[in-house]
Amino acid sequence: MSHVPVATLRSVTGIPTGRLAVWWVIASEIVIFGGLLVSYLLFRLYHGEVWGAEAAHTNTVAGAFNTFVLLTSSLFIVLAHKAAEEKNIKKAFQFIWYTIAGGGVFMMVKAYEYTTEILHGFTMFKSVFWSFYYTATGLHGFHVLMGMLIMAIISFDVKKGKNLHRVENIGIYWHFVDVVWIFLFPLLYIAK
Amino acid sequence: MSEQAHPKINYVKIWFVLLVLLTVSIIGPMIGIRSLTLITAFGIAVVKALMVCGYFMHLKFEKKIAWYILITILALMFLFFFAVAPDVMKHKGNNWVRPSPILLPVQGGGHH
Numbered sequence: 001m002s003h004v005p006v007a008t009l010r011s012v013t014g015i016p017t018g019r020l021a022v023w024w025v026i027a028s029e030i031v032i033f034g035g036l037l038v039s040y041l042l043f044r045l046y047h048g049e050v051w052g053a054e055a056a057h058t059n060t061v062a063g064a065f066n067t068f069v070l071l072t073s074s075l076f077i078v079l080a081h082k083a084a085e086e087k088n089i090k091k092a093f094q095f096i097w098y099t100i101a102g103g104g105v106f107m108m109v110k111a112y113e114y115t116t117e118i119l120h121g122f123t124m125f126k127s128v129f130w131s132f133y134y135t136a137t138g139l140h141g142f143h144v145l146m147g148m149l150i151m152a153i154i155s156f157d158v159k160k161g162k163n164l165h166r167v168e169n170i171g172i173y174w175h176f177v178d179v180v181w182i183f184l185f186p187l188l189y190i191a192k
Numbered sequence: 193m194s195e196q197a198h199p200k201i202n203y204v205k206i207w208f209v210l211l212v213l214l215t216v217s218i219i220g221p222m223i224g225i226r227s228l229t230l231i232t233a234f235g236i237a238v239v240k241a242l243m244v245c246g247y248f249m250h251l252k253f254e255k256k257i258a259w260y261i262l263i264t265i266l267a268l269m270f271l272f273f274f275a276v277a278p279d280v281m282k283h284k285g286n287n288w289v290r291p292s293p294i295l296l297p298v299q300g301g302g303h304h
Contacts, residue, residue, distance in 0.1 A: 013257040023258045027265045034269040042273065042280045064218050068211065071244075075207040078248045082203070168250075175249045179241045186233035190221050 022169045026176050029143075033180050036139065040132045040187060047129075054129035056192045057122055062113050063189035066106050067181060073102025074178045077151070077171040084167040089158060092167055096155040099174065103148040110141050133188055140184060143177050199253060206247045213240050 007017045015023070044051050080095030114134075117123075124134040151170050157163045213236050220232025246252040251259070283290050 014255045015257060020257070023261055027261045030262070030265045030269065034266075035272065038269055038273045038276075042277055046281055060218070064214070067214055071207060071210050071214065074244060074248050075203055078203050172249050175244050178248075179244050182237050182240050182244070186217065186237050190217065190233040191229070192221075 016165065018165060018169050019172070022172045026172065029176060029180075033136075033139070036132075036136055037183060037187065040136065043128060043132070044187070044191070051129045052192055054127055055188065057117070057120070058133065058189050058192075059113050059116065060189045060192075062109050063185050066109050067185050069102050069106050069109070070178045070181050073099045073106070074175050076102060077167075077174045081168045081171045084158065084164040087161075087164070089161050089164075092164070093155055093159050096151050096158065096167065100148045100151050100155075103144050103151075106144055107141060110137065136184055136188065140177070140180055143180070147174050147177055201247055203248070206243060210240055210243060213243075 005017075011017060011020070013020055076095045076098040080092045080099065083089075083091035083095060122130055124131050147170065151174070154163070154166045154170055158167060217232050217236040217240075220236075221229040223229075251262075
């Protein structure tokens, strides 16, 4: 006899329990990243010229490419969700792994950036700008890695035709990770 | 629990529009006009975020509770900014001066 969690049998809000939980996770993540970005913005506005000079050393081309990669991976995961809705299991599985590949490319570009910047002396301890840079992008990168891991786990259930609703749920998380980067990119790479 | 089907959305078209906006947000600041940089880099970031939220996350078609949760949290972020900003952004006022904490020299010996 399979155990069905009670929470999945009813909904006060009209949203399936799993998806509502993801929205709550997104809300808590907004506080985490929002707090970090608001603090960065306050310092940036206060230290305008000095921080602008520090930000000149970030790699805009790499940042722009990473924005393209994340937007494309967002497309892949929403196409995976569409395929899952249509019960096209093979296509859903493929698109989930295209999304994971996008996350992998993002992390490789990030690794290249970090390596180059650290070799040029722009470490976390060089200035408060670089502390913010590594904290914000590092925290974001950690979220990308976790998203990739969860998508991989979900993909194996999807391959068996089980728990297809989870594709949408992890998709919402992945889109949020993309939205965070959409704001990080201009703050850290464009505003020089 | 039955799921409502999403309306038909051309996701590839949305993605293409996002890439065009990304291109504009990169080119705009290169022109070097501060107000244009603010509009193209940050204004477009807001538009892109809304498009991703609306069409990819299906927030446009989601039940109101999701909106209430997100708007409440965003309001708290605004509150955080405006509550803390006067203290961070000003370094002097009526009868007070706040030296920048970043510039304070490191004291050895431990007197407070």
